[in-house]
Amino acid sequence: MNPAQLVRYEVADGVGVVTVENPPVNALAPGMREGVIEAVARANADPDVRALVLIGAGGNFIAGADIRQFGTARAVSTRDSAKVLDASEKPVVAAIDGYALGGGLEHALACHYRIGTARAKLGLPEVTLGIIPGGGGTQRLPRLIGPEAAADLIVSGRHASADEALRLGLLDVLTDASDLRAAAIRYARSVADVRPLPRVSERGDRIAAAAADPAMLESLRKSVARKARHLKAPLEAMACIEAAVQRPFDEGLLLEQRRFAELENADEAKALRYAFFAERQAAKIPGVDKGQTPQPVRSAAVIGAGTMGGGIAIAFADAGIPVKILEVSEEALTRGMQRIRETFEARVKRGSLSPAEMEKRLARIQSVRDYESIADCDAVVEAVFERIDIKQQVFGRLDTVMKPGAVLLTNSSAIDIDVMAAATRRPEDVAGAHFFAPANVMKLCEVVRGSSTSAATLLRAMKMGRDMGKICAIAGSCDGFAANRSRTPMMTETMLMLEEGARPAQIDKVMMAFGYPLGPFAVNDISGLDVSYEGRKRRAAADPGYRKLHVPDRLVEMGRKGQKTGAGWYRYEPGDRAPHPDPVVDEVIAAVASELGIAQRSFDDEEILHRLLFASVNEACKVLEDGKAYRASDIDVMWLHGFGFPRHRGGLMYWADTVGADRIHRQVCEWHEKYGRRWAPSALLGAVAAAGGRLRDATGKEST
Numbered sequence: 072m073n074p075a076q077l078v079r080y081e082v083a084d085g086v087g088v089v090t091v092e093n094p095p096v097n098a099l100a101p102g103m104r105e106g107v108i109e110a111v112a113r114a115n116a117d118p119d120v121r122a123l124v125l126i127g128a129g130g131n132f133i134a135g136a137d138i139r140q141f142g143t144a145r146a147v148s149t150r151d152s153a154k155v156l157d158a159s160e161k162p163v164v165a166a167i168d169g170y171a172l173g174g175g176l177e178h179a180l181a182c183h184y185r186i187g188t189a190r191a192k193l194g195l196p197e198v199t200l201g202i203i204p205g206g207g208g209t210q211r212l213p214r215l216i217g218p219e220a221a222a223d224l225i226v227s228g229r230h231a232s233a234d235e236a237l238r239l240g241l242l243d244v245l246t247d248a249s250d251l252r253a254a255a256i257r258y259a260r261s262v263a264d265v266r267p268l269p270r271v272s273e274r275g276d277r278i279a280a281a282a283a284d285p286a287m288l289e290s291l292r293k294s295v296a297r298k299a300r301h302l303k304a305p306l307e308a309m310a311c312i313e314a315a316v317q318r319p320f321d322e323g324l325l326l327e328q329r330r331f332a333e334l335e336n337a338d339e340a341k342a343l344r345y346a347f348f349a350e351r352q353a354a355k356i357p358g359v360d361k362g363q364t365p366q367p368v369r370s371a372a373v374i375g376a377g378t379m380g381g382g383i384a385i386a387f388a389d390a391g392i393p394v395k396i397l398e399v400s401e402e403a404l405t406r407g408m409q410r411i412r413e414t415f416e417a418r419v420k421r422g423s424l425s426p427a428e429m430e431k432r433l434a435r436i437q438s439v440r441d442y443e444s445i446a447d448c449d450a451v452v453e454a455v456f457e458r459i460d461i462k463q464q465v466f467g468r469l470d471t472v473m474k475p476g477a478v479l480l481t482n483s484s485a486i487d488i489d490v491m492a493a494a495t496r497r498p499e500d501v502a503g504a505h506f507f508a509p510a511n512v513m514k515l516c517e518v519v520r521g522s523s524t525s526a527a528t529l530l531r532a533m534k535m536g537r538d539m540g541k542i543c544a545i546a547g548s549c550d551g552f553a554a555n556r557s558r559t560p561m562m563t564e565t566m567l568m569l570e571e572g573a574r575p576a577q578i579d580k581v582m583m584a585f586g587y588p589l590g591p592f593a594v595n596d597i598s599g600l601d602v603s604y605e606g607r608k609r610r611a612a613a614d615p616g617y618r619k620l621h622v623p624d625r626l627v628e629m630g631r632k633g634q635k636t637g638a639g640w641y642r643y644e645p646g647d648r649a650p651h652p653d654p655v656v657d658e659v660i661a662a663v664a665s666e667l668g669i670a671q672r673s674f675d676d677e678e679i680l681h682r683l684l685f686a687s688v689n690e691a692c693k694v695l696e697d698g699k700a701y702r703a704s705d706i707d708v709m710w711l712h713g714f715g716f717p718r719h720r721g722g723l724m725y726w727a728d729t730v731g732a733d734r735i736h737r738q739v740c741e742w743h744e745k746y747g748r749r750w751a752p753s754a755l756l757g758a759v760a761a762a763g764g765r766l767r768d769a770t771g772k773e774s775t
């Protein structure tokens with residue numbers, strides 16, 4: 072957009088109205104801050120203007136700085152335009168509809184009044200991008216709503232609703248007027264003569280109590296440090312909030328400016344910016360017109376009331392989408408519904424859901440026992456036992472009963488979509504919607520494309536996933552699809568390193584130090600060791616050269632299936648989820664190693680990390696080579712949201728570039744020599760290494 076069109080200024084009823092417009096979300100592009108500064112000067116110089124309104128066009132206020140501008144020099148900063156708004160001699164009213172985020176909210180905080188609609192969403196999400204608010208947000212927000220509420224908003228990066236913002240004092244007025252501009256002009260006229268102007272930068276009332284209570288700040292700092300884990304930005308934000316309480320405004324502002332500049336170009340911020348754009352990129356299907364708008368899924372059905380089916384039904388209900396859960400056996404249905412209720416009850420117990428809201432969500436889930444009852448649903452997600460013949464039967468039934476145009480989705484994690492599509496007379500309507508356990512918690516929905524799946528079906532499945540609050544990415548159909556297929560080699564290496572002398576606790580420690588919330592063995596104890604057991608048996612039967620994983624197989628055969636049986640990779644005390652290393656596991660490992668004649672040695676932490684992640688980088692390259700993902704960044708999105716890969720590392724492929732494709736390729740070739748075919752290097756990895764390129768830029772072969 073031409074900078075001259077980014078900010079409009081006009082006078083209406085004696086009020087200078089400054090409208091910013093930069094679709095879709097009015098991010099602060101170069102020229103916008105300058106436009107605001109100029110408009111404030113014009114209004115202040117015009118004797119016919121008594122007050123100003125700052126408003127965004129197109130249903131949003133301002134969603135923050137343009138993230139693409141970070142890391143580049145900017146002539147005028149939010150700090151500058153905020154200073155001018157703050158200093159205006161005539162009152163400025165921020166009129167907020169939609170998003171007021173980051174630099175957007177900082178502009179609103181520098182205004183003297185804030186009026187918003189019920190659609191307003193206000194927040195300072197900078198820490199999610201590895202930075203802190205840099206336009207005075209860390210100084211003004213605590214002065215306006217108090218340090219505790221400010222720390223909560225800034226450190227979580229979450230968006231506050233209009234109701235909450237009003238309660239906090241972030242909004243002065245919540246209007247239900249249909250014309251926000253007109254309401255804001257009226258409001259501006261009503262406060263035009265009030266003096267002194269209520270400048271947030273000059274307020275001291277909300278920080279006075281904290282200034283006199285160092286213990287409160289100390290406990291706030293500790294709680295932020297606990298939540299920050301591997302991230303720098305939340306701690307820096309907290310230091311600035313403390314300065315807001317303890318020092319004059321201008322000093323706090325200087326500190327904020329210094330810390331912002333240090334963080335902006337740090338690795339953490341670069342990786343988090345990459346992740347932001349990777350997520351948005353994943354929503355795009357190459358070759359499909361951006362203008363196509365899929366119909367939303369307004370009613371859904373889930374086949375199978377097991378753990379996955381129940382989790383998916385909860386995710387629908389959480390998103391306000393009515394869902395029918397179908398299970399032919401009465402007993403299994405009752406058990407499934409009971410588990411769903413327990414999941415909601417646990418949330419009520421934790422305080423994250425009110426009992427009334429729980430009942431509302433439960434009411435959206437209807438249990439049914441026959442296929443005819445789901446015929447009218449817009450989408451159906453099959454989540455039955457992972458066996459081809461059962462899936463084929465289910466899809467045959469769905470084809471008979473479902474209304475024309477319904478999308479038929481499978482939550483299979485490995486079975487070829489085409490097999491299920493072939494059981495119907497509408498293969499174009501069939502796709503995968505692969506959720507990750509627990510489906511109501513994990514954010515990833517891997518949308519899987521069969522060879523006949525239509526673009527319309529893919530788009531609708533993606534929209535359904537997004538409406539469920541998921542992050543979607545598309546994979547092609549192959550064993551394990553893109554996410555699990557690229558992760559399996561890492562899991563294989565975790566198991567095989569045990570045979571060589573590493574221990575679960577050491578491997579878990581290395582991966583947690585890397586940034587995972589839990590190590591792979593602790594996670595496996597939660598998900599259940601038996602889940603992958605069947606898949607391994609299937610692969611072993613299909614492939615005589617398959618390298619068996621004896622240690623986990625034996626543990627499963629001993630009944631050690633993880634937390635649910637009180638023991639798996641670790642031992643658990645009744646009623647306690649803390650993992651304890653178990654000598655029984657060491658004995659199993661020692662027995663397997665001795666039977667296979669594998670010598671024992673020690674591993675250093677870097678070898679563990681590289682062995683695990685390089686195996687997956689190599690496989691991810693093969694996924695791209697085979698055209699089973701569109702882009703390397705889609706694989707990163709899958710790892711971030713399906714497997715808890717640390718976000719501040721960007722994603723598997725982004726991280727790989729920090730090591731270097733060349734180094735990874737050389738190591739993979741070496742391990743190929745040593746360990747054989749499972750380390751066969753990917754041609755794509757070799758090509759990127761030879762060209763000195765970046766893996767994160769790799770794209771999949773056309774045929775996805």
Ligand code: 3HC
Pocket residue numbers: 095096098099134135136137138139149170172173174175177196197200203204205206208348351352
């Ligand atoms: N900068 C650049 N582009 C942005 C942007 C931003 N701040 N916010 C959104 N966009 C782009 C997206 O990349 C996307 O582009 P595309 O269509 O080409 O892919 C488009 O706008 C629409 O965005 P979404 O698909 O994300 O739309 P949603 O409706 O799902 O979400 C949103 C809207 C909640 C505003 C979300 O886009 C978002 O969270 N944006 C980032 C907000 C943010 O972090 N702001 C703070 C920036 S840091 C800052 O302000 C520093 C200051 O303190 C100085």
